[in-house]
Amino acid sequence: MKEYKMRKLDVYEVLDIINSILHSRADEDKQKKEPITLLTKEQIETDFSELNIDSITFISIVVSLENEYELEIPDEYLLMTEMNSINKIHQVLKEVTENICTDEDATT
Amino acid sequence: MDINLDKIEKYISNNLHSSISEVLYQHKCYDLVIRLTNSSYYEKAYIRYLKNKSRVACYFKExxxxxxxxxxxxxxxxxxxxxxxxxxxxxxxxxxxxxxxxxxxxxxxxxxxxxxxxxxxxxxxxxxxxxxxxxxxxxxxxxxxxxxxxxxxxxxxxxxxxxxxxxxxxxxxxxxxxxxxxxxxxxxxxxxxxxxxxxxxDPISEFVVLCLHHFKDMNSIYLLSQGSLKLRLFIDIYRYIQSQHTVLPINELLKKCERWNALPYVYYCLYQTTYLFPSRILNRYSNALKNSSGDYLLNKLGLADNERKEWQTPLEERLFASDFLPNFYKMLNDDDIKKINLNIKMMQ
Structure with missing residues (x-):
């Protein structure tokens, strides 16, 4: 599983997952009249504060990515400065999966 | 008693129907309650002190x-x-x-x-x-x-x-x-x-961290809605300076505050504490750390620029008025209320 997930762990895959979360949150919150704005490849480096993503949506994104890649991001990475863009989230996920694989290799 | 409570006592006797010991107890100033003579809250404060003593001993041992x-x-x-x-x-x-x-x-x-x-x-x-x-x-x-x-x-x-x-x-x-x-x-x-x-x-770092924590309690919209504004915060700062000033060189404190971008917040705490409890020693620190960013914050609340608001009442009234919360909520906008509710949902 993890080998498969690691092959897929590119930043555009992360972008797709984030957009699917934004889409499903828009579906859940039908009281909001504003249309959903999906993120684009050009916004990979943009700070989330400039992308109109509120804190609850951001948390949903982080937890959904954890579920998708079947990992738990350690507390030391859960800093706004480390995860405030799509690219930074991707970097954190990569580092965490690399650490997991290193630990698994060490124990086998 | 060493700490000058004149301003507090004057406000309480002119504006509240409570005794000073009751107000001090509500503001968790148990050490002051215990020191007041003929205090109706003495026994309650002393029992708290004994329970705390037992609890602390247990915490550190475990x-x-x-x-x-x-x-x-x-x-x-x-x-x-x-x-x-x-x-x-x-x-x-x-x-x-x-x-x-x-x-x-x-x-x-x-x-x-x-x-x-x-x-x-x-x-x-x-x-x-x-x-x-x-x-x-x-x-x-x-x-x-x-x-x-x-x-x-x-x-x-x-x-x-x-x-x-x-x-x-x-x-x-x-x-x-x-x-x-x-x-x-x-x-x-x-x-x-x-x-x-x-x-x-070390003492200087400790004092800066104390001020940052207490500034947060005095200014966070969420924490204020939960009753965080207490006299005890100012007494902590007063007591720390009074007992530690010999190991808190002002120029070193100033340097550290500047290095950590903490100067406005430490000045805020010193200024407000000196306002409530006049003291020559605190005055020296407050004057030395005076800065325009800190002056700007003195009559404001909020932790970020986009949520900053101006208080409509002086500090004593904010601390002791029984109608603080309803008046506080009148100052808030929809985003503030949303933030409070979100924090209640996610942090409690």
Whole structure:
């Protein structure tokens, strides 16, 4: 599983997952009249504060990515400065999966 | 009594139907209540003091394996340490937990240490430790720089539950400032509590961290809605300066505040404390740290520029008026209310 997930762990895959979360949150919150704005490849480096993503949506994104890649991001990475863009989230996920694989290799 | 309570007593006698001992008790100033003669709240305050003494002894004994280790740098802030330093006795300030600072890159190791010693992360509900959803845990870590509380059950009646709060930054979640935590922790010193050697910050760092924490309690919209504005905050600052000024050189304090971008907030705390409790020593510090950013904050609330508002009442009224909350809520907009409700949902 993890080998498969690691092959897929590119930043555009992360972008797709984030957009699917934004889409499903828009579906859940039908009281909001504003249309959903999906993120684009050009916004990979943009700070989330400039992308109109509120804190609850951001948390949903982080937890959904954890579920998708079947990992738990350690507390030391859960800093706004480390995860405030799509690219930074991707970097954190990569580092965490690399650490997991290193630990698994060490124990086998 | 050494602390000048004239301003407080005058306001209370002119505006409230409560006695000064009742107000001091409500504001958790138990040491002052105990010192007042003929205080109707003396017994309640003294019982709290005795319970606190027993609880603190239990906390430190149970946490000794964690606090005595040297592999993961940490310091204890506030609580018992503040009580020992500022009030010369570790049991004066009520303490319901141990607040610890660690560097962010050590949180995983520190988590493991706590879990190996019987602590679990969760919240307390009806006296039981309740697990918390991943969303709440992530939210708390991101937005408060504090990990979800670590709790341990004991069989000891005086402390059935031990709570450790682990913090990874000295600023609040809304702040964009970051202090190098390894640098901060490199100046730690030893102190003995209940016969156990533990670590604390050097006096200057300790005072800055105290002011930052208390500034947050005095200005966070969420915390204010939960009743965080208490006289005790100002008494902590008063007591710390009065007891530690010989080891708090003003020029060193100023340099550290500037280095950490903490100057406006430390000045704010000093100014407001001097306003309530006039003192020559505090005045010297307040004047030396005076700056325009701090002056700007004096009649404001909020922790970030986009939520800053102006208070409509003087400090004494904010502290003691019985209608503080309804008037406070009148100042808030929809975004503020949304933030309060979100924090209540995710942090409680």
């Amino acid at each position: 946490c000794q394996p964690i606090l005595s280790q040297n592999e993961i740098p940490y310091v204890i802030v506030k609580g018992t340490i503040l009580s020992q330093i500022a009030y010369t006795e570790p049991y004066i300030r009520n303490s319901n937990d141990i607040d610890i600072l660690v560097a962010p890159n050590n949180t995983t190791a520190f988590n493991r240490l706590l879990k190996d010693n019987g602590f679990v992360q969760g919240t307390i509900c009806n006296g039981e430790i309740t697990p918390v959803s991943r969303e709440k845990r992530v939210y708390q870590t991101f937005y408060s720089h504090q990990l979800l509380p670590f709790i341990k059950k004991t069989e000891i009646a005086s402390c059935p539950l031990i709570n450790i709060d682990v913090n990874t930054n000295i600023f609040w979640g809304e702040s964009t400032y970051k202090v190098n935590m390894e640098d901060l922790l490199s100046n730690r010193t030893n102190i003995s509590v209940e016969g156990i050697e533990v670590y604390k910050l």
